Amino acid sequence: MHRTRFLLVALQFVLAGAAAEASGGALEIVEPWLNEPPPGRPVAAVYMELRNRGAEPLAVVGARTDAAASAAVHGHRVEAGTMHMYAVDRLDVPAGGSVALRPGGYHLMLGGVRGTLARGALLPFCLRLDGGEEVCAEARVRKFGE
Numbered sequence: 001m002h003r004t005r006f007l008l009v010a011l012q013f014v015l016a017g018a019a020a021e022a023s024g025g026a027l028e029i030v031e032p033w034l035n036e037p038p039p040g041r042p043v044a045a046v047y048m049e050l051r052n053r054g055a056e057p058l059a060v061v062g063a064r065t066d067a068a069a070s071a072a073v074h075g076h077r078v079e080a081g082t083m084h085m086y087a088v089d090r091l092d093v094p095a096g097g098s099v100a101l102r103p104g105g106y107h108l109m110l111g112g113v114r115g116t117l118a119r120g121a122l123l124p125f126c127l128r129l130d131g132g133e134e135v136c137a138e139a140r141v142r143k144f145g146e
């Protein structure tokens with residue numbers, strides 16, 4: 001009985017892995033980067049282009065990184081002449097299309113950045129899709145204005 005249950009759990013794990021490859025593989029994270037944060041600044045914004053090479057629409061619903069306490073997709077909007085950030089619970093990437101995360105627009109917001117992000121360093125992170133799959137990449141730290 002116990003053994004059967006273990007096998008079922010193991011099988012589900014294998015199936016989930018296969019699904020991640022089939023579906024998550026359609027999302028391509030192109031040239032992720034961030035500006036070198038000023039010393040002691042605990043927040044940073046990561047930019048990139050998201051390309052959906054698949055025939056089905058995809059949506060990013062979460063993010064994580066070991067390099068920071070929190071990671072979330074944000075957007076910008078202007079209200080009464082002031083720029084505000086807001087959390088984006090679901091970022092849709094149309095089939096065969098792309099979405100740009102760039103300064104002044106969408107970005108991956110990191111809070112509680114651990115350690116120092118020096119120019120040239122690579123920051124690993126993962127985006128979670130609405131099907132539960134994850135797509136991971138490494139963002140390159142640039143010097144401001146580079």
Ligand SMILES: [Cu+2]
Binds near residue numbers: 074109
């Ligand atoms: Cu933000």
